[in-house]
Structures are given as C-alpha cells and as structure tokens.
Amino acid sequence: MKTPSKSAWNSDRLDARAFAEARGHLQIDTPLTHLPRLRAEADGEEALPGDVRWEARGELRPGASGGSPSPWLHLEARASLPLTCQRCLGPVDTPLEVDRWFRFVADEATAEAQDDDAEEDLLALEPRPSLFDVLEDELIMALPLVPLHEICPVSVVFRAEDPGVEKDEAPPRKNPFAALEHLKKP
Numbered sequence: 608m609k610t611p612s613k614s615a616w617n618s619d620r621l622d623a624r625a626f627a628e629a630r631g632h633l634q635i636d637t638p639l640t641h642l643p644r645l646r647a648e649a650d651g652e653e654a655l656p657g658d659v660r661w662e663a664r665g666e667l668r669p670g671a672s673g674g675s676p677s678p679w680l681h682l683e684a685r686a687s688l689p690l691t692c693q694r695c696l697g698p699v700d701t702p703l704e705v706d707r708w709f710r711f712v713a714d715e716a717t718a719e720a721q722d723d724d725a726e727e728d729l730l731a732l733e734p735r736p737s738l739f740d741v742l743e744d745e746l747i748m749a750l751p752l753v754p755l756h757e758i759c760p761v762s763v764v765f766r767a768e769d770p771g772v773e774k775d776e777a778p779p780r781k782n783p784f785a786a787l788e789h790l791k792k793p
C-alpha cells in the first residue's frame with residue numbers, strides 16, 4: 608500500500624515533528640473568505656476575490672545545546688487584500704507578504720518561557736497548531752498601520768490641470784480680509 612502524499616498532513620492540527628522529520632512541504636491556496644479575522648479587516652462586505660497562496664516547509668535543525676534536533680517550519684504567503692485608504696476612504700488593494708521561520712518546542716509553557724530569549728518565533732508542538740491560524744496571525748501582523756493609495760484616484764471635484772500651464776508658480780495669494788472689506792461696504 609502506498610503512503611498517501613500531501614493529504615497525509617493535516618493543516619488544521621499539524622504534527623510538526625513528523626512534518627519536519629519528513630521534510631514535509633505543503634502548498635495550498637486558501638480563499639480569503641476562509642480567514643474570517645483577516646477578512647474583517649477588508650474594505651467592504653462583499654465576498655472577497657482571490658486566494659492566499661501559501662507554502663509551508665518543515666526541517667529538523669540541531670538543538671541549541673547539542674540536544675535532540677528541533678522541528679522548524681518555514682511559512683511563506685502572498686495575498687492582496689482591499690483595505691480602506693485613510694486619505695480618500697476608497698478601497699486600496701494592499702499586497703501582504705509573510706516569510707517567517709518558526710521553531711517548535713514541547714508545549715505552550717515552554718514557548719512562553721523561552722520567548723524572550725529566542726530571536727525566532729516559537730510555536731508549541733502540543734496542542735497541534737492549525738497552520739491556518741498561524742497564517743492568519745501572520746497576515747494580520749503584515750497589515751499596514753495606515754493603508755494609503757500611492758496616488759488616490761482623482762475625485763471628480765478636482766479638474767484636470769492644463770498640461771501647458773507651469774505648476775511651479777503658486778497663484779498669487781489673496782488677502783483673506785479683502786472679501787470682508789468688500790462686505791463691510793454699504
């Protein structure tokens with residue numbers, strides 16, 4: 608009997624040690640609609656187009672103190688999410704990228720105890736993590752604090768400039784009191 612290939616890995620409850628030992632590799636397209644916390648950040652209520660393409664790779668690396676090798680996981684993801692531009696309040700397609708290494712430790716207590724000293728991110732082997740949760744956390748952390756268009760779409764309020772006109776010279780400033788002076792006159 609053949610061993611099942613990719614379907615052997617349960618992304619909802621990953622056996623990270625076995626995944627690392629087997630140098631496992633997953634490549635999955637997850638619809639943005641399956642990531643509700645990320646979706647809540649998006650502009651508009653409609654169903655979001657597009658998928659998050661993500662990849663996970665496992666490997667064993669020698670333990671820090673010469674102990675047994677530790678399971679590591681590399682997570683990469685790319686997505687584009689419509690956020691609300693904070694200048695014009697229109698939707699702005701924002702690319703999100705994740706490229707991160709995680710080291711697995713026995714449990715959450717160990718992860719907390721080592722977290723301050725470790726440069727890499729730590730995850731617990733048990734309870735087995737959902738890669739979808741890890742992915743969603745990372746994508747949320749990749750969101751910009753202030754989403755902005757590079758150039759906001761031109762609003763109809765602004766008229767197109769005459770390309771022949773030199774823009775360098777500011778128009779002569781009007782005295783703001785001139786209008787008031789005018790009003791004062793009988």
Ligand SMILES: [Zn+2]
Pocket residue numbers: 692693694695696697699755756758759760
């Ligand atoms: Zn804008």
